[in-house]
Amino acid sequence: MTLFFEHESFPQRVRFGSGQAAAMLTDEIARLGASRVMVIAAPAESALAEDVTADLPVAHHHHEVVMHVPVETAARARATAARHEIDLLVSVGGGSTTGLAKAIALTSGLPIVAVPTTYAGSEATTVWGLTEGARKTTGSAARVLPRAVIYDATLTLSLPVPMSVASGLNALAHCVDSMWGPRADPIDRALAQEGIRALRIGLPQVTANPADLDGREHALYAAYLSARAFSSAGSGLHHKICHVLGGTFDLPHAQTHAIVLPYVLAYNAPAAPEAEQQIAAAFSATDALDGLQQLRKRLNAPTALREYGLNRSDIERAVDAIVPAVPVSNPRPVTADDLRRLLDAAYSGADPASFAYGRGNKR
Known part of the structure; x- marks a missing residue:
């Protein structure tokens, strides 16, 4: 067998433990030294997000999450992050939630800690996507990759x-x-x-x-x-x-x-x-x-x-x-x-x- 290839791995900390999301998340925020956190979660997951982020220095809870991340939604979220002087983003949810955090990070460089509640996988990729009108644009940028991912299977139990x-x-x-x-x-x-x-x-x-x-x-x-x-x-x-x-x-x-x-x-x-x-x-x-x-x-x-x-x-x-x-x-x-x-x-x-x-x- 003759192999010849190049493979690049991006740095990301992954923590996996059922029932441990809140504790692991608190540790990661402390490790990253954040003091003004913006928590992003869709309305249906707002209660869950508040539970797992209860011990964090949260400056703002953001709930405007839209599938395929319209550019207008991203612009409002970016402005909100700037207005609240956010220094770290926590996304709690599925691909649309992670996608919105990535849209903010794409222009601001803010670090992300992702807490997935579905199997979408966006939290482990450098891929971002934005929709304008009827056209979806995607790209890849290292700055949108979450610095850490918290995997807790108990957070997926309510997923139908x-x-x-x-x-x-x-x-x-x-x-x-x-x-x-x-x-x-x-x-x-x-x-x-x-x-x-x-x-x-x-x-x-x-x-x-x-x-x-x-x-x-x-x-x-x-x-x-x-x-x-x-x-x-x-x-x-x-x-x-x-x-x-x-x-x-x-x-x-x-x-x-x-x-x-x-x-x-x-x-x-x-x-x-x-x-x-x-x-x-x-x-x-x-x-x-x-x-x-x-x-x-x-x-x-x-x-x-x-x-x-x-x-x-x-x-x-x-x-x-x-x-x-x-x-x-x-x-x-x-x-x-x-x-x-x-x-x-x-x-x-x-x-x-x-x-x-x-x-x-x-x-």
Whole structure:
């Protein structure tokens, strides 16, 4: 075996312990020397955020959190942080909450300590995203990576099962995209493979017994692995598609990822046999797509974009926006007609196996 690659890891402190969020967070704020903290949490999680930040020097609680981080929302949050002379941000919540903290850090350089309550994984990446009008812009900057992450599975216990499933499959999408992202390397693939394995174990436990901490811990552990792999490997075809769908048509982030994933896997896997084998092994299956679909069936995963607000008439507009963003490193070429077929299948919830080019030849 001959290996040749470059891999860059960003500095971040990670603390993991069920029931320990408040104590771990207090330690981290003291370690960073902050004295005027801005706590960011959506209204639905404001009580939870107040509990875990009760012992912090909080100067302001901020609750205006909007999916896909509109630029107007980010501007108001930045102004609020400046007005209160904030020296550190604490985000308590999912991807939208972490995303808002990143938007503030992008222009201010303020440090972030993230306390995730979903499996979105944004807390472990250098990726930021802002939406203006119907266009979502993403980028990567080291300054938006949280200095520390506090993982406490008890904070995910109130996450409903359908949202847990969608959020977990979003993490799984990070893993799959990390197998062939623009900068994917063997370390990224190893992290992604372990992330898939942990999600295969954890998510069925969460659906069978939502109060089971073991399943929640597996999913949270996997969310971190998937995000680290994705942050290094870069955004692949799946995420380019989903960013357009979310930003342009305001589709829910996690559900969109959960629905689109099997179609991208079906499209790319025949052209990436080594990655396909790694994904299959993580699912303990002989075929990557079969393994994913078996898991999705056990989880009663969402299946069709039409159920979440996409209209068939939107597909052509989406194709036009996605084509220029397709990574040149994708395992197989992608045409507008390919995207049209993929989105039409995801719109209606068609069987991904029937969509897979070359699937019959592979066997």
